[in-house]
Amino acid sequence: xxxxxxxxxxxxxxxxxxxxxxxxxxxxxxxxxxxxxxxxxxxxxxxxxxxxxxxxxxxxxxxxxxxxxxxxxxxxxxxxxxxxxxxxx
Numbered sequence: 001x002x003x004x005x006x007x008x009x010x011x012x013x014x015x016x017x018x019x020x021x022x023x024x025x026x027x028x029x030x031x032x033x034x035x036x037x038x039x040x041x042x043x044x045x046x047x048x049x050x051x052x053x054x055x056x057x058x059x060x061x062x063x064x065x066x067x068x069x070x071x072x073x074x075x076x077x078x079x080x081x082x083x084x085x086x087x088x089x
Contacts, residue, residue: 001027001028002031002080003032003037003078004078005024005027005043005078006023006077007022007025007059010071012070023060027047029082040085040086044089048073059073074089
């Protein structure tokens, strides 16, 4: 594994009252090479776009969420698992 992204998703909608779910996503060495993720800033940009283009249930368990009317994602920390370098947001 190369990068670990800790993030939170705030969900607002029917049956949910401003619930915040914390999760993480791991980018492998192979994927970081494929997407040319050479530094944490590139990882941040890539993950923001990837999150927008990918269904929410890829990142969190959405089984208990009846209707997703609005959600926001915020990155808390990105860590380079190889070097230990990290950036908090």
